[in-house]
Amino acid sequence: MDFKSNETIYSQIIEYIRKQIFSGSYGSGTRLPAIRDLAVKCKVNPNTIVRVYAELSEEKLIYTDSTNGKFVTADRGFIERKKREYLEEKAAAFVDEMRQAGIGSEEAIEKLREAFRGEGKERR
Amino acid sequence: MDFKSNETIYSQIIEYIRKQIFSGSYGSGTRLPAIRDLAVKCKVNPNTIVRVYAELSEEKLIYTDSTNGKFVTADRGFIERKKREYLEEKAAAFVDEMRQAGIGSEEAIEKLREAFRGEGKERR
Amino acid sequence: MDFKSNETIYSQIIEYIRKQIFSGSYGSGTRLPAIRDLAVKCKVNPNTIVRVYAELSEEKLIYTDSTNGKFVTADRGFIERKKREYLEEKAAAFVDEMRQAGIGSEEAIEKLREAFRGEGKERR
Amino acid sequence: MDFKSNETIYSQIIEYIRKQIFSGSYGSGTRLPAIRDLAVKCKVNPNTIVRVYAELSEEKLIYTDSTNGKFVTADRGFIERKKREYLEEKAAAFVDEMRQAGIGSEEAIEKLREAFRGEGKERR
DNA sequence: GTGGTCTAGACCACA
DNA sequence: GTGGTCTAGACCACA
Numbered sequence: 001m002d003f004k005s006n007e008t009i010y011s012q013i014i015e016y017i018r019k020q021i022f023s024g025s026y027g028s029g030t031r032l033p034a035i036r037d038l039a040v041k042c043k044v045n046p047n048t049i050v051r052v053y054a055e056l057s058e059e060k061l062i063y064t065d066s067t068n069g070k071f072v073t074a075d076r077g078f079i080e081r082k083k084r085e086y087l088e089e090k091a092a093a094f095v096d097e098m099r100q101a102g103i104g105s106e107e108a109i110e111k112l113r114e115a116f117r118g119e120g121k122e123r124r
Numbered sequence: 125m126d127f128k129s130n131e132t133i134y135s136q137i138i139e140y141i142r143k144q145i146f147s148g149s150y151g152s153g154t155r156l157p158a159i160r161d162l163a164v165k166c167k168v169n170p171n172t173i174v175r176v177y178a179e180l181s182e183e184k185l186i187y188t189d190s191t192n193g194k195f196v197t198a199d200r201g202f203i204e205r206k207k208r209e210y211l212e213e214k215a216a217a218f219v220d221e222m223r224q225a226g227i228g229s230e231e232a233i234e235k236l237r238e239a240f241r242g243e244g245k246e247r248r
Numbered sequence: 249m250d251f252k253s254n255e256t257i258y259s260q261i262i263e264y265i266r267k268q269i270f271s272g273s274y275g276s277g278t279r280l281p282a283i284r285d286l287a288v289k290c291k292v293n294p295n296t297i298v299r300v301y302a303e304l305s306e307e308k309l310i311y312t313d314s315t316n317g318k319f320v321t322a323d324r325g326f327i328e329r330k331k332r333e334y335l336e337e338k339a340a341a342f343v344d345e346m347r348q349a350g351i352g353s354e355e356a357i358e359k360l361r362e363a364f365r366g367e368g369k370e371r372r
Numbered sequence: 373m374d375f376k377s378n379e380t381i382y383s384q385i386i387e388y389i390r391k392q393i394f395s396g397s398y399g400s401g402t403r404l405p406a407i408r409d410l411a412v413k414c415k416v417n418p419n420t421i422v423r424v425y426a427e428l429s430e431e432k433l434i435y436t437d438s439t440n441g442k443f444v445t446a447d448r449g450f451i452e453r454k455k456r457e458y459l460e461e462k463a464a465a466f467v468d469e470m471r472q473a474g475i476g477s478e479e480a481i482e483k484l485r486e487a488f489r490g491e492g493k494e495r496r
Numbered sequence: 497g498t499g500g501t502c503t504a505g506a507c508c509a510c511a
Numbered sequence: 512g513t514g515g516t517c518t519a520g521a522c523c524a525c526a
Contacts, residue, residue: 016224019224019225023225045504046503047504050514066510083226090218095240107211108240109240112229116233118219133525254383258510267473270474296510340487350394351394355459356484360463364480382516416517439499
């Protein structure tokens with residue numbers, strides 16, 4: 001876990017958790033890492049994780065079971081909807097950037113295909 | 125111009141200028157907006173623009189002609205290389221995010237094509 | 249039984265019991281629910297109820313009959329005095345809040361009358 | 373400023389600010405005390421005030437003008453609606469407490485009138 | 497000077 | 512052990 005310096009640490013961790021939930025690494029209904037554990041793993045202060053979990057709770061992706069810990073929402077449909085939203089936003093943002101930089105859709109998509117293939121090779 | 129709250133303003137303005145240069149809106153060799161003007165346009169303190177131009181100078185995308193102001197580098201090849209780098213980084217970042225969120229390449233590219241089409245329509 | 253998150257749970261349960269005693273639901277001299285039962289009802293750890301009963305004992309509203317359990321005080325006069333005090337405190341607190349919020353007594357009392365009527369209707 | 377121990381400090385300060393806004397002590401469009409100043413006044417840590425202002429911002433009662441400070445919303449109608457809501461909630465809560473404690477509406481309202489008169493005398 | 501983020505760490509309620 | 516609140520205080524971006 002290392003962080004970009006121009007973005008807030010907590011928002012980067014939020015994004016990280018969100019993606020773990022979308023990918024199923026943190027499955028629906030599953031217990032999330034304890035605040036202090038995640039703080040150690042991310043090498044940040046527990047308060048920062050408190051904030052991360054607070055925002056994800058507000059977003060309803062996770063909930064608190066008082067002293068038992070934090071859990072991923074049991075509502076799989078909700079996660080799916082959020083995941084679709086996430087894809088749409090990221091796609092729109094990417095397209096927007098390309099357009100602003102004057103890069104055509106063909107060229108951008110070609111490069112993305114390459115990148116996807118590259119990722120694939122690395123995984124094997 | 126409105127800014128995301130999780131990123132520093134100056135880094136967002138840098139990105140903005142960079143894209144203007146890549147797209148040719150700020151053409152090679154061309155004079156950049158005066159600090160005060162850009163500050164007004166961005167509703168930002170001139171100091172912030174000073175910092176933006178300083179970082180872009182360090183990156184060699186722009187240079188200072190002492191009394192005449194800031195100019196986009198005359199080296200078109202350099203701009204092209206930077207533009208390609210930009211595309212590669214953005215593509216890699218996008219792919220990385222999709223992979224982490226467990227979204228397949230086919231689905232992602234399909235959504236991107238949609239987004240590109242959507243953008244196109246809006247412009248007409 | 250659900251609890252406000254900005255107040256300690258034990259203080260909310262104390263308030264609850266106190267009101268049960270004032271209303272006569274837990275009559276003078278009567279046996280209070282066993283710790284375990286109340287804990288189950290409130291979905292709370294028995295330790296929390298222990299604390300609740302301890303504080304109410306200190307306040308003399310209840311007492312412990314060693315092996316037989318906890319009982320509401322037999323002193324009806326004491327309960328009446330406490331109830332009057334309770335009313336006075338609540339009324340003073342309400343008035344204080346209204347004054348701080350710049351709400352006039354006429355308006356406040358009018359709204360209270362409405363609320364009392366609403367409660368009445370719901371009960372039928 | 374002294375705080376009840378069974379309630380969270382930040383929620384008590386939120387209530388305080390809210391009432392100042394409702395009463396017009398902090399007028400619509402007006403600048404709120406700086407975080408550090410209010411922290412000193414309340415004898416709490418600045419972070420606690422940060423949280424207070426954050427929650428009031430979410431509620432739209434106040435907003436942030438980047439480095440200029442925090443301001444009460446300019447929307448007087450919104451404040452009025454919130455004030456009405458506040459009165460309704462407080463009245464409902466009071467009535468609920470009275471009912472649970474077995475105190476009749478006549479008695480409660482009589483005591484409230486007294487309390488209002490008492491307040492009035494103090495003010496003279 | 498203004499707000500925002502973050503750290504290190506204490507202390508509490510609840511289980 | 513779990514989360515929640517709070518403190519003291521640093522450091523940063525922005526004006």
